[in-house]
Amino acid sequence: MGIVQRQGLRNTLISYAGLVIGFVNTTVVLPRLLTPAQIGLTGVLVSLATIGAQLASVGFASTGMRYFPYFRGQGRNHAGFLPLLLGLPMLGFVVVAGLLWLGKPLVLHWYAKDAALLGPHYLVAIGLAACILLYSLQDAxxxxxxxxxFSSFVQEVLLRLLIVAAAAAYGLGALSFEGFVLAYLGAYALVALMLSLYLMAIREFNLRPTRAALRVKPLRELLAYGGFVLLSNISGTVLLTIDNLMVGSKLSLAAAGIYIIATNISTALTMPFRxxxxxxxxxxxxYWKEGNMARLADFYQRTTRLNTLLGSYLAIGIALNLDFIYGIINRPAYTAGTTAVLLLLAGRLFDGIAGVNGIIVATSPRYRFDLIFNFTLAAATVALNWLLIPRYGLAGAAVAYCLALTGINLARTWFVWxxxxxxxxxxRIPRILAVAGVAAAVVWFLPSLPNLWLNLLWRGGVLTLVYGAGILLTRTAPELEQLWAKVLRLKK
Structure with missing residues:
Protein backbone atom coordinates (compact mmCIF):
# COMPACT_ATOMS: atom_id res chain seq x y z
CA MET A 1 0.00 0.00 0.00
CA GLY A 2 3.04 2.31 -0.03
CA ILE A 3 2.41 3.75 -3.49
CA VAL A 4 -1.30 4.00 -2.84
CA GLN A 5 -0.80 5.77 0.47
CA ARG A 6 1.66 8.34 -0.91
CA GLN A 7 -0.24 9.13 -4.08
CA GLY A 8 -3.59 8.70 -2.35
CA LEU A 9 -2.66 11.24 0.34
CA ARG A 10 -1.63 13.82 -2.25
CA ASN A 11 -4.72 13.18 -4.33
CA THR A 12 -6.94 13.37 -1.26
CA LEU A 13 -5.49 16.73 -0.25
CA ILE A 14 -5.87 18.05 -3.78
CA SER A 15 -9.35 16.58 -4.09
CA TYR A 16 -10.52 18.24 -0.89
CA ALA A 17 -9.02 21.56 -1.97
CA GLY A 18 -11.02 21.09 -5.16
CA LEU A 19 -14.04 20.16 -3.08
CA VAL A 20 -13.89 23.46 -1.20
CA ILE A 21 -13.56 25.40 -4.44
CA GLY A 22 -16.28 23.31 -6.06
CA PHE A 23 -18.58 23.84 -3.09
CA VAL A 24 -18.11 27.60 -3.26
CA ASN A 25 -18.56 27.45 -7.01
CA THR A 26 -21.77 25.41 -7.04
CA THR A 27 -23.42 26.71 -3.86
CA VAL A 28 -22.38 30.36 -3.75
CA VAL A 29 -21.03 31.69 -7.04
CA LEU A 30 -22.91 30.00 -9.87
CA PRO A 31 -26.40 29.85 -8.27
CA ARG A 32 -26.13 33.53 -7.31
CA LEU A 33 -24.86 34.69 -10.70
CA LEU A 34 -26.61 32.35 -13.14
CA THR A 35 -30.23 31.36 -13.49
CA PRO A 36 -31.15 27.67 -13.13
CA ALA A 37 -31.68 27.56 -16.90
CA GLN A 38 -28.16 28.88 -17.55
CA ILE A 39 -26.67 26.33 -15.16
CA GLY A 40 -28.74 23.67 -16.89
CA LEU A 41 -27.35 24.78 -20.24
CA THR A 42 -23.72 24.35 -19.17
CA GLY A 43 -24.60 20.95 -17.70
CA VAL A 44 -26.23 19.77 -20.93
CA LEU A 45 -23.27 20.98 -23.00
CA VAL A 46 -20.80 19.12 -20.76
CA SER A 47 -22.97 15.99 -20.81
CA LEU A 48 -23.14 15.97 -24.61
CA ALA A 49 -19.39 16.55 -24.76
CA THR A 50 -18.70 13.75 -22.28
CA ILE A 51 -20.68 11.27 -24.37
CA GLY A 52 -18.90 12.45 -27.52
CA ALA A 53 -15.46 12.14 -25.93
CA GLN A 54 -16.31 8.68 -24.60
CA LEU A 55 -17.30 7.44 -28.03
CA ALA A 56 -14.28 9.02 -29.72
CA SER A 57 -11.84 7.48 -27.25
CA VAL A 58 -12.79 3.93 -28.36
CA GLY A 59 -11.95 2.82 -24.82
CA PHE A 60 -8.27 3.77 -25.14
CA ALA A 61 -8.04 5.58 -21.80
CA SER A 62 -8.68 2.31 -19.95
CA THR A 63 -6.74 0.36 -22.57
CA GLY A 64 -3.69 2.51 -21.89
CA MET A 65 -3.75 1.83 -18.16
CA ARG A 66 -4.46 -1.87 -18.73
CA TYR A 67 -1.60 -2.49 -21.18
CA PHE A 68 1.03 0.08 -20.26
CA PRO A 69 2.79 -2.34 -17.86
CA TYR A 70 3.79 -4.31 -20.99
CA PHE A 71 5.16 -1.19 -22.72
CA ARG A 72 6.91 0.33 -19.71
CA GLY A 73 10.64 0.62 -20.33
CA GLN A 74 10.45 -1.09 -23.73
CA GLY A 75 12.98 0.89 -25.72
CA ARG A 76 12.79 4.61 -26.26
CA ASN A 77 9.69 6.38 -24.93
CA HIS A 78 8.04 3.11 -23.90
CA ALA A 79 8.06 1.81 -27.48
CA GLY A 80 6.08 4.82 -28.76
CA PHE A 81 3.17 4.23 -26.42
CA LEU A 82 1.81 7.81 -26.26
CA PRO A 83 1.23 8.32 -30.01
CA LEU A 84 -0.49 4.94 -30.09
CA LEU A 85 -2.69 6.04 -27.16
CA LEU A 86 -3.65 9.34 -28.81
CA GLY A 87 -3.77 8.44 -32.50
CA LEU A 88 -6.92 6.37 -32.93
CA PRO A 89 -9.05 8.45 -30.52
CA MET A 90 -8.17 11.57 -32.52
CA LEU A 91 -9.48 9.88 -35.67
CA GLY A 92 -12.56 8.86 -33.71
CA PHE A 93 -13.12 12.45 -32.67
CA VAL A 94 -13.33 13.58 -36.30
CA VAL A 95 -16.23 11.16 -36.78
CA VAL A 96 -17.94 12.15 -33.53
CA ALA A 97 -17.58 15.88 -34.23
CA GLY A 98 -19.26 15.35 -37.60
CA LEU A 99 -22.13 13.45 -35.98
CA LEU A 100 -22.63 16.15 -33.34
CA TRP A 101 -22.69 18.83 -36.00
CA LEU A 102 -25.17 16.96 -38.20
CA GLY A 103 -27.28 16.03 -35.17
CA LYS A 104 -27.90 19.62 -34.05
CA PRO A 105 -31.49 19.82 -35.43
CA LEU A 106 -32.43 16.60 -33.63
CA VAL A 107 -30.97 17.74 -30.31
CA LEU A 108 -32.72 21.11 -30.55
CA HIS A 109 -35.97 19.24 -31.22
CA TRP A 110 -35.49 17.30 -27.97
CA TYR A 111 -34.97 20.58 -26.11
CA ALA A 112 -37.66 22.49 -27.95
CA LYS A 113 -38.70 24.38 -24.79
CA ASP A 114 -35.22 25.89 -24.44
CA ALA A 115 -33.97 25.78 -28.04
CA ALA A 116 -33.51 29.57 -28.06
CA LEU A 117 -30.95 29.24 -25.24
CA LEU A 118 -29.26 26.02 -26.35
CA GLY A 119 -29.05 26.71 -30.08
CA PRO A 120 -26.50 29.58 -30.11
CA HIS A 121 -24.12 27.63 -27.84
CA TYR A 122 -24.57 24.14 -29.24
CA LEU A 123 -21.24 23.95 -31.09
CA VAL A 124 -19.40 24.62 -27.83
CA ALA A 125 -20.20 20.99 -26.99
CA ILE A 126 -17.91 19.87 -29.83
CA GLY A 127 -15.03 21.95 -28.47
CA LEU A 128 -15.64 20.62 -24.97
CA ALA A 129 -15.62 17.06 -26.32
CA ALA A 130 -12.17 17.62 -27.86
CA CYS A 131 -10.79 19.00 -24.60
CA ILE A 132 -12.30 16.24 -22.47
CA LEU A 133 -10.94 13.58 -24.83
CA LEU A 134 -7.42 15.03 -24.79
CA TYR A 135 -7.12 15.46 -21.06
CA SER A 136 -8.72 12.08 -20.29
CA LEU A 137 -6.18 10.28 -22.49
CA GLN A 138 -3.26 12.22 -21.02
CA ASP A 139 -4.63 11.65 -17.53
CA ALA A 140 -4.72 7.90 -18.23
CA PHE A 150 -0.59 17.18 -10.99
CA SER A 151 -3.40 15.75 -13.07
CA SER A 152 -5.64 15.83 -10.01
CA PHE A 153 -4.63 19.44 -9.36
CA VAL A 154 -5.50 20.77 -12.81
CA GLN A 155 -8.81 18.89 -12.94
CA GLU A 156 -9.97 19.27 -9.34
CA VAL A 157 -8.55 22.71 -8.52
CA LEU A 158 -7.43 24.70 -11.57
CA LEU A 159 -10.50 23.92 -13.68
CA ARG A 160 -12.84 24.98 -10.90
CA LEU A 161 -10.90 28.17 -10.19
CA LEU A 162 -11.08 29.12 -13.85
CA ILE A 163 -14.84 28.52 -13.93
CA VAL A 164 -15.28 30.58 -10.75
CA ALA A 165 -13.22 33.38 -12.30
CA ALA A 166 -15.31 33.30 -15.47
CA ALA A 167 -18.55 33.39 -13.46
CA ALA A 168 -17.26 36.29 -11.37
CA ALA A 169 -16.33 38.18 -14.55
CA TYR A 170 -19.85 37.57 -15.86
CA GLY A 171 -21.36 38.76 -12.58
CA LEU A 172 -19.30 41.95 -12.68
CA GLY A 173 -20.38 42.64 -16.24
CA ALA A 174 -16.92 42.10 -17.73
CA LEU A 175 -18.27 39.18 -19.76
CA SER A 176 -21.58 38.60 -21.48
CA PHE A 177 -23.21 35.23 -20.97
CA GLU A 178 -21.88 34.21 -24.39
CA GLY A 179 -18.41 35.24 -23.19
CA PHE A 180 -18.88 33.16 -20.05
CA VAL A 181 -19.71 30.05 -22.11
CA LEU A 182 -16.59 30.59 -24.23
CA ALA A 183 -14.50 31.09 -21.07
CA TYR A 184 -16.00 27.86 -19.76
CA LEU A 185 -14.72 26.12 -22.89
CA GLY A 186 -11.36 27.85 -22.49
CA ALA A 187 -11.00 26.45 -18.97
CA TYR A 188 -11.28 22.88 -20.26
CA ALA A 189 -8.84 23.66 -23.08
CA LEU A 190 -6.29 25.01 -20.61
CA VAL A 191 -6.50 21.82 -18.53
CA ALA A 192 -5.67 19.72 -21.60
CA LEU A 193 -2.80 22.06 -22.44
CA MET A 194 -1.41 21.96 -18.90
CA LEU A 195 -1.29 18.16 -18.95
CA SER A 196 0.62 18.27 -22.23
CA LEU A 197 3.10 20.74 -20.74
CA TYR A 198 3.52 18.54 -17.68
CA LEU A 199 4.27 15.51 -19.84
CA MET A 200 6.89 17.62 -21.60
CA ALA A 201 8.37 18.65 -18.27
CA ILE A 202 8.80 15.03 -17.17
CA ARG A 203 10.09 14.11 -20.64
CA GLU A 204 7.24 11.77 -21.47
CA PHE A 205 5.64 13.79 -24.28
CA ASN A 206 6.89 12.20 -27.47
CA LEU A 207 4.47 11.97 -30.37
CA ARG A 208 6.72 10.18 -32.85
CA PRO A 209 5.08 6.83 -33.69
CA THR A 210 7.18 3.68 -33.79
CA ARG A 211 6.64 0.21 -35.19
CA ALA A 212 7.90 -1.18 -31.89
CA ALA A 213 4.55 -0.29 -30.31
CA LEU A 214 2.80 -2.83 -32.52
CA ARG A 215 5.32 -5.54 -31.63
CA VAL A 216 4.73 -5.24 -27.87
CA LYS A 217 1.02 -5.91 -28.21
CA PRO A 218 -0.86 -6.48 -31.48
CA LEU A 219 -3.12 -3.60 -32.51
CA ARG A 220 -5.98 -6.07 -32.93
CA GLU A 221 -5.75 -7.02 -29.26
CA LEU A 222 -5.70 -3.36 -28.17
CA LEU A 223 -8.67 -2.54 -30.36
CA ALA A 224 -10.61 -5.58 -29.15
CA TYR A 225 -10.04 -4.61 -25.53
CA GLY A 226 -10.80 -0.96 -26.27
CA GLY A 227 -14.03 -1.89 -27.99
CA PHE A 228 -15.19 -3.94 -25.04
CA VAL A 229 -14.17 -1.19 -22.63
CA LEU A 230 -16.06 1.37 -24.71
CA LEU A 231 -19.24 -0.69 -24.60
CA SER A 232 -18.69 -1.41 -20.91
CA ASN A 233 -18.11 2.26 -20.15
CA ILE A 234 -21.41 3.21 -21.73
CA SER A 235 -23.10 2.49 -18.41
CA GLY A 236 -20.72 4.78 -16.54
CA THR A 237 -21.19 7.56 -19.06
CA VAL A 238 -24.94 7.07 -19.00
CA LEU A 239 -24.94 7.23 -15.19
CA LEU A 240 -23.01 10.51 -15.27
CA THR A 241 -24.91 12.24 -18.05
CA ILE A 242 -28.29 10.77 -18.88
CA ASP A 243 -30.13 12.16 -15.86
CA ASN A 244 -29.03 15.73 -16.61
CA LEU A 245 -29.85 15.32 -20.29
CA MET A 246 -33.25 13.75 -19.72
CA VAL A 247 -34.27 16.14 -16.93
CA GLY A 248 -33.49 19.00 -19.32
CA SER A 249 -35.39 17.33 -22.16
CA LYS A 250 -38.39 16.01 -20.21
CA LEU A 251 -38.78 18.96 -17.84
CA SER A 252 -36.67 22.04 -18.64
CA LEU A 253 -33.12 23.40 -18.54
CA ALA A 254 -34.10 25.19 -15.31
CA ALA A 255 -35.02 21.86 -13.71
CA ALA A 256 -31.73 20.44 -15.02
CA GLY A 257 -29.91 23.33 -13.32
CA ILE A 258 -31.56 22.53 -9.96
CA TYR A 259 -30.72 18.85 -10.41
CA ILE A 260 -27.11 19.67 -11.27
CA ILE A 261 -26.76 21.60 -7.99
CA ALA A 262 -28.20 18.59 -6.12
CA THR A 263 -25.74 16.32 -7.94
CA ASN A 264 -22.83 18.58 -7.09
CA ILE A 265 -23.76 18.61 -3.39
CA SER A 266 -23.80 14.80 -3.31
CA THR A 267 -20.50 14.65 -5.22
CA ALA A 268 -18.69 15.70 -2.04
CA LEU A 269 -19.21 12.12 -0.86
CA THR A 270 -17.21 10.67 -3.75
CA MET A 271 -13.99 12.66 -3.26
CA PRO A 272 -12.09 10.09 -1.15
CA PHE A 273 -13.25 7.30 -3.48
CA ARG A 274 -12.04 9.12 -6.57
CA TYR A 287 -1.44 -7.37 -9.62
CA TRP A 288 -3.14 -9.09 -12.55
CA LYS A 289 0.07 -9.06 -14.56
CA GLU A 290 2.00 -10.60 -11.65
CA GLY A 291 -0.80 -13.05 -10.83
CA ASN A 292 -0.68 -11.89 -7.21
CA MET A 293 -4.21 -12.79 -6.14
CA ALA A 294 -3.47 -12.64 -2.41
CA ARG A 295 -2.41 -8.99 -2.57
CA LEU A 296 -5.33 -8.18 -4.85
CA ALA A 297 -7.83 -9.74 -2.43
CA ASP A 298 -6.29 -7.89 0.51
CA PHE A 299 -6.36 -4.60 -1.41
CA TYR A 300 -10.01 -5.23 -2.32
CA GLN A 301 -11.09 -5.62 1.29
CA ARG A 302 -8.96 -2.80 2.65
CA THR A 303 -10.23 -0.26 0.13
CA THR A 304 -13.82 -1.32 0.80
CA ARG A 305 -13.36 -0.86 4.55
CA LEU A 306 -11.72 2.54 4.06
CA ASN A 307 -14.45 3.69 1.67
CA THR A 308 -17.15 2.56 4.10
CA LEU A 309 -15.46 4.38 6.96
CA LEU A 310 -15.07 7.71 5.15
CA GLY A 311 -18.21 7.44 3.04
CA SER A 312 -20.58 6.83 5.95
CA TYR A 313 -19.19 9.82 7.84
CA LEU A 314 -19.47 12.16 4.85
CA ALA A 315 -22.92 10.93 3.83
CA ILE A 316 -24.31 11.60 7.31
CA GLY A 317 -22.58 14.97 7.52
CA ILE A 318 -23.99 16.14 4.20
CA ALA A 319 -27.51 14.76 4.72
CA LEU A 320 -27.93 16.31 8.18
CA ASN A 321 -26.62 19.71 7.09
CA LEU A 322 -28.63 20.31 3.94
CA ASP A 323 -30.36 23.25 5.65
CA PHE A 324 -26.96 24.90 5.97
CA ILE A 325 -26.02 24.19 2.35
CA TYR A 326 -29.28 25.50 0.89
CA GLY A 327 -29.17 28.40 3.33
CA ILE A 328 -25.83 29.44 1.86
CA ILE A 329 -27.30 29.25 -1.65
CA ASN A 330 -30.08 31.53 -0.42
CA ARG A 331 -32.37 30.87 -3.36
CA PRO A 332 -35.55 28.95 -2.52
CA ALA A 333 -35.88 27.48 -6.02
CA TYR A 334 -32.89 25.18 -5.45
CA THR A 335 -34.39 23.52 -2.36
CA ALA A 336 -36.57 21.53 -4.77
CA GLY A 337 -33.53 19.27 -5.09
CA THR A 338 -33.42 18.23 -1.40
CA THR A 339 -35.00 14.80 -1.89
CA ALA A 340 -32.78 14.20 -4.90
CA VAL A 341 -29.67 14.92 -2.81
CA LEU A 342 -30.64 12.31 -0.20
CA LEU A 343 -31.32 9.66 -2.83
CA LEU A 344 -28.09 10.43 -4.68
CA LEU A 345 -26.14 10.16 -1.42
CA ALA A 346 -27.57 6.69 -0.82
CA GLY A 347 -26.56 5.51 -4.29
CA ARG A 348 -23.08 7.01 -4.13
CA LEU A 349 -22.47 5.54 -0.66
CA PHE A 350 -23.35 2.03 -1.86
CA ASP A 351 -21.10 2.55 -4.86
CA GLY A 352 -18.19 3.41 -2.58
CA ILE A 353 -18.85 0.59 -0.14
CA ALA A 354 -18.78 -1.94 -2.97
CA GLY A 355 -15.12 -1.06 -3.38
CA VAL A 356 -13.05 -1.41 -6.51
CA ASN A 357 -15.07 -4.22 -8.08
CA GLY A 358 -15.42 -2.34 -11.36
CA ILE A 359 -11.67 -1.84 -11.73
CA ILE A 360 -11.02 -5.49 -10.86
CA VAL A 361 -13.41 -6.70 -13.54
CA ALA A 362 -12.18 -4.19 -16.15
CA THR A 363 -8.55 -5.27 -15.73
CA SER A 364 -9.17 -9.00 -15.26
CA PRO A 365 -8.72 -11.73 -17.92
CA ARG A 366 -12.51 -12.07 -17.99
CA TYR A 367 -13.20 -8.41 -18.67
CA ARG A 368 -15.60 -9.36 -21.49
CA PHE A 369 -18.21 -10.55 -18.98
CA ASP A 370 -18.53 -7.00 -17.69
CA LEU A 371 -19.97 -5.98 -21.03
CA ILE A 372 -23.22 -7.85 -20.41
CA PHE A 373 -23.74 -6.19 -17.03
CA ASN A 374 -22.93 -2.70 -18.25
CA PHE A 375 -24.83 -2.79 -21.51
CA THR A 376 -27.96 -4.08 -19.78
CA LEU A 377 -27.54 -1.46 -17.07
CA ALA A 378 -27.23 1.35 -19.61
CA ALA A 379 -30.51 0.33 -21.22
CA ALA A 380 -32.19 -0.01 -17.83
CA THR A 381 -30.96 3.42 -16.73
CA VAL A 382 -32.41 5.11 -19.79
CA ALA A 383 -35.67 3.23 -19.33
CA LEU A 384 -35.90 4.12 -15.64
CA ASN A 385 -35.30 7.80 -16.33
CA TRP A 386 -37.80 7.71 -19.16
CA LEU A 387 -40.46 6.29 -16.84
CA LEU A 388 -39.68 8.07 -13.58
CA ILE A 389 -38.78 11.64 -14.57
CA PRO A 390 -42.22 12.51 -16.06
CA ARG A 391 -43.96 11.03 -12.99
CA TYR A 392 -41.70 12.10 -10.13
CA GLY A 393 -39.53 14.87 -11.57
CA LEU A 394 -36.13 15.37 -9.98
CA ALA A 395 -36.71 12.62 -7.42
CA GLY A 396 -37.45 10.21 -10.27
CA ALA A 397 -34.08 10.94 -11.87
CA ALA A 398 -32.34 10.40 -8.52
CA VAL A 399 -34.16 7.09 -7.93
CA ALA A 400 -33.11 5.90 -11.39
CA TYR A 401 -29.50 6.82 -10.62
CA CYS A 402 -29.58 5.08 -7.24
CA LEU A 403 -31.10 1.88 -8.66
CA ALA A 404 -28.56 1.84 -11.47
CA LEU A 405 -25.57 2.17 -9.14
CA THR A 406 -26.94 -0.50 -6.82
CA GLY A 407 -27.61 -2.87 -9.70
CA ILE A 408 -24.19 -2.63 -11.31
CA ASN A 409 -22.36 -3.01 -8.01
CA LEU A 410 -24.35 -6.07 -7.00
CA ALA A 411 -23.66 -7.65 -10.39
CA ARG A 412 -19.94 -6.90 -10.33
CA THR A 413 -19.47 -7.98 -6.72
CA TRP A 414 -21.22 -11.28 -7.44
CA PHE A 415 -19.10 -11.80 -10.56
CA VAL A 416 -15.78 -11.19 -8.78
CA TRP A 417 -16.81 -13.55 -5.99
CA ARG A 428 -15.94 -4.78 10.28
CA ILE A 429 -18.31 -3.42 7.61
CA PRO A 430 -21.59 -4.01 9.52
CA ARG A 431 -19.97 -2.61 12.67
CA ILE A 432 -19.01 0.59 10.84
CA LEU A 433 -22.54 0.93 9.47
CA ALA A 434 -24.01 0.34 12.92
CA VAL A 435 -21.81 3.06 14.41
CA ALA A 436 -22.82 5.37 11.54
CA GLY A 437 -26.49 4.71 12.29
CA VAL A 438 -26.08 5.54 15.97
CA ALA A 439 -24.13 8.71 15.19
CA ALA A 440 -26.76 9.81 12.68
CA ALA A 441 -29.56 9.26 15.22
CA VAL A 442 -27.72 11.28 17.88
CA VAL A 443 -27.15 14.23 15.54
CA TRP A 444 -30.70 14.06 14.18
CA PHE A 445 -32.18 14.65 17.64
CA LEU A 446 -29.87 17.55 18.48
CA PRO A 447 -31.63 20.90 18.95
CA SER A 448 -30.93 23.34 16.11
CA LEU A 449 -29.15 26.64 16.75
CA PRO A 450 -30.45 29.85 15.15
CA ASN A 451 -27.18 30.66 13.35
CA LEU A 452 -26.37 28.56 10.26
CA TRP A 453 -22.61 28.48 10.88
CA LEU A 454 -22.90 27.71 14.58
CA ASN A 455 -25.41 24.97 13.79
CA LEU A 456 -22.96 23.46 11.30
CA LEU A 457 -20.13 23.45 13.85
CA TRP A 458 -22.44 22.08 16.54
CA ARG A 459 -23.78 19.21 14.46
CA GLY A 460 -20.44 18.48 12.78
CA GLY A 461 -18.58 18.45 16.07
CA VAL A 462 -21.00 16.05 17.75
CA LEU A 463 -21.03 13.79 14.68
CA THR A 464 -17.23 13.64 14.60
CA LEU A 465 -17.01 12.92 18.31
CA VAL A 466 -19.68 10.19 18.39
CA TYR A 467 -18.62 8.56 15.12
CA GLY A 468 -14.89 8.66 15.89
CA ALA A 469 -15.38 7.32 19.41
CA GLY A 470 -17.66 4.54 18.14
CA ILE A 471 -15.14 3.45 15.51
CA LEU A 472 -12.31 3.37 18.07
CA LEU A 473 -14.37 1.51 20.67
CA THR A 474 -15.57 -1.14 18.22
CA ARG A 475 -12.05 -1.53 16.74
CA THR A 476 -13.31 -1.46 13.19
CA ALA A 477 -10.57 0.66 11.60
CA PRO A 478 -6.94 -0.34 12.27
CA GLU A 479 -5.72 2.71 10.33
CA LEU A 480 -7.64 5.07 12.63
CA GLU A 481 -6.39 3.23 15.69
CA GLN A 482 -2.80 3.69 14.55
CA LEU A 483 -3.40 7.40 13.94
CA TRP A 484 -5.01 7.80 17.37
CA ALA A 485 -2.06 6.00 19.01
CA LYS A 486 0.33 8.45 17.34
CA VAL A 487 -1.70 11.40 18.63
CA LEU A 488 -1.57 10.01 22.18
CA ARG A 489 2.19 9.53 21.94
CA LEU A 490 2.63 13.13 20.78
CA LYS A 491 0.64 14.37 23.80
CA LYS A 492 2.98 12.52 26.13
Missing amino acids: FLKALYHTA ALYKTAFPLIAE RAYGMQPFDA
Missing part, protein backbone atom coordinates in the same frame (compact mmCIF):
# COMPACT_ATOMS: atom_id res chain seq x y z
CA PHE A 141 -1.08 7.99 -19.35
CA LEU A 142 -0.07 9.89 -16.21
CA LYS A 143 -1.95 7.39 -14.03
CA ALA A 144 -0.04 4.57 -15.70
CA LEU A 145 3.19 6.43 -14.95
CA TYR A 146 2.06 6.91 -11.28
CA HIS A 147 2.11 10.69 -11.82
CA THR A 148 -1.39 11.45 -10.58
CA ALA A 149 -1.03 14.48 -8.32
CA ALA A 275 -8.70 9.96 -4.98
CA LEU A 276 -8.10 6.29 -4.22
CA TYR A 277 -9.24 5.02 -7.61
CA LYS A 278 -6.73 7.22 -9.45
CA THR A 279 -3.90 5.07 -8.09
CA ALA A 280 -5.86 1.82 -7.71
CA PHE A 281 -6.36 1.22 -11.44
CA PRO A 282 -2.70 0.86 -12.50
CA LEU A 283 -1.85 -0.97 -9.27
CA ILE A 284 -4.59 -3.56 -9.82
CA ALA A 285 -3.40 -3.98 -13.41
CA GLU A 286 0.06 -4.79 -12.02
CA ARG A 418 -17.95 -16.33 -8.34
CA ALA A 419 -15.06 -15.99 -10.81
CA TYR A 420 -12.14 -15.36 -8.47
CA GLY A 421 -13.33 -16.20 -4.97
CA MET A 422 -12.84 -12.62 -3.72
CA GLN A 423 -15.41 -10.51 -1.93
CA PRO A 424 -14.83 -7.10 -0.33
CA PHE A 425 -16.74 -7.44 2.93
CA ASP A 426 -15.50 -8.53 6.32
CA ALA A 427 -17.01 -8.41 9.82
